[in-house]
Amino acid sequence: MHTRRGLVLVFICAALLAWQGRALAEGQGDPLPSWNDGAIKQSIIDFVTRVTKEGGPDYVKPEERIATFDNDGTLWVEQPIYTQFAFAIDEVKAKASKHPDWKTKEPFKFVLAGDMKAIATMGEKGMVEIVAATHSGMTTVDFNKTVSHWLETAKHPRFKVLYTDLVYQPMLELLAYLRANHFKTFIVSGGGVEFMRNFTDKTYGIPPEQVIGSSGVTQFQMWDASPVLVKLPKVLFVDDGPGKAEGINHFIGRQPIFAFGNSDGDKEMLEWTAGCQRLCFMGLVHHTDAVREYAYGPDSKVGTFSNALLEEATGKGWAVVSMKDDWKVIFPPQK
């Protein structure tokens, strides 16, 4: 009796929802209101329409609708320096009193003196040392507390708002549009996975288990009969360049059919997606708007978008979004 009642209810609901679903699919409402009408917006909508059309030649089952997004410069601002590096610099300053040797030791002395040019000159070596010193030697729980507090208080030097307010409204709409069409959205970033997991759920609606990033080695220990994971100053995985394709395989185990990046570090993720053997979508955000955000490309050290990548994207028909021309607004309305 109960089982039959259940079946009848499920049937009624399925019929009602299908009817409503058709009405929605017939197109009330713009799913991407912050995107200007044009070829890029149309290509996104066309792609989603085709892969979700049951019985159509390009139909993809919901569980195979994997979409991967770079984070820095694709979902939020990455200038003038990567947000995670801004955090690391603030942490060096906050921890300086416990490390008197830093006053005379490179690269820390440059940070404490506010000499960003000297840090930039040191290149990757200096950055790695600063990140290692501020991202290891504590438990994962303590690290998360520090990051959360910083994200709730630190302000961007130009826009004077929280970093999490500097996410791109058009990309939030794109994430929501894909999820409404039963895509599973992932972040695949060169940034630290544990840093990102402190804001991705709240900011993008992407849960921790769908965040892929670079990571350090952790070590399981028992402290007073309580388990902890201690962060060690040792790299486990670099999720950048070819590492993005490798990371997608390692963490997801499926090939995406949709991927979005903004720089040379995303090239292999896009190439890997393009090899999906069916209809797939590859996109790049091009930072062309110095007034509302930033304009940069091949010469930028942060988020380098080389001419070679631009040529590859154009040649292969990947969508290159011009921030200036394709986006009506950049950031969400201030709360």
Added chain:
Amino acid sequence: MHTRRGLVLVFICAALLAWQGRALAEGQGDPLPSWNDGAIKQSIIDFVTRVTKEGGPDYVKPEERIATFDNDGTLWVEQPIYTQFAFAIDEVKAKASKHPDWKTKEPFKFVLAGDMKAIATMGEKGMVEIVAATHSGMTTVDFNKTVSHWLETAKHPRFKVLYTDLVYQPMLELLAYLRANHFKTFIVSGGGVEFMRNFTDKTYGIPPEQVIGSSGVTQFQMWDASPVLVKLPKVLFVDDGPGKAEGINHFIGRQPIFAFGNSDGDKEMLEWTAGCQRLCFMGLVHHTDAVREYAYGPDSKVGTFSNALLEEATGKGWAVVSMKDDWKVIFPPQK
């Protein structure tokens, strides 16, 4: 107009489904029919009831209901040797004609001579060499083809059926019961992640992106303008022992509230889960049934379940399932 109609429909359906949901929750049907009534079965049902009771003191939001399961010996048979090792041995035999040197080279000559005792004597070193030789030097796509074909044809030496037929029916019911209660179920295994992903979806209903395991390094390459990932003979991550707690943090980024294992390699996963700071459930399958499956414990090289772990589990109130006493049936009915 359309929006209002949509809201009304969603409301009607929500009400109907809530009504039906309550009827189901009131308990028609046994969610774990292959489990004998007793303390273990009751403790599972009590736990699920408490963490899903909205407004109750132990309520856990659906997105935080993370459940992790070991694979070998917890979800399927691991005797007389790990299934993945059986695959590797068959692969050595299949590839021998291309490697004439194997006839005289340890450990391959033992495999080709069928001398399992000699392989066992070599211990981990021999096993690692055999796995490296059979799990690298090809693309991920080719590896998956080989594994899939093997899984569709190779038979277990004692039970004479496919390895994927030797999954535990009571655990399939447990996975389904948890998912029906909005748990997200993950595998956290010492086995190779790429090996497992060839059957976990079909066999357990666990999609590739929810499978965590040991892994080798892969390398992105372009072959004739097509992207491939080549498997290298180099370990990236060992998901065993403390590595299980580290892997859970690395891949999921949330602490489970439910975990099941069967051997010393699961100790730290269970300890990490036990540190979840709220109601959580830790379980171990104890292989006590030589007639229907196998009976083994501290002296087994495969799936060692030491007395120390048994004492820890008993002392901490973890559920220790006796296969002989707690399970009505072991395997699903044969098709």
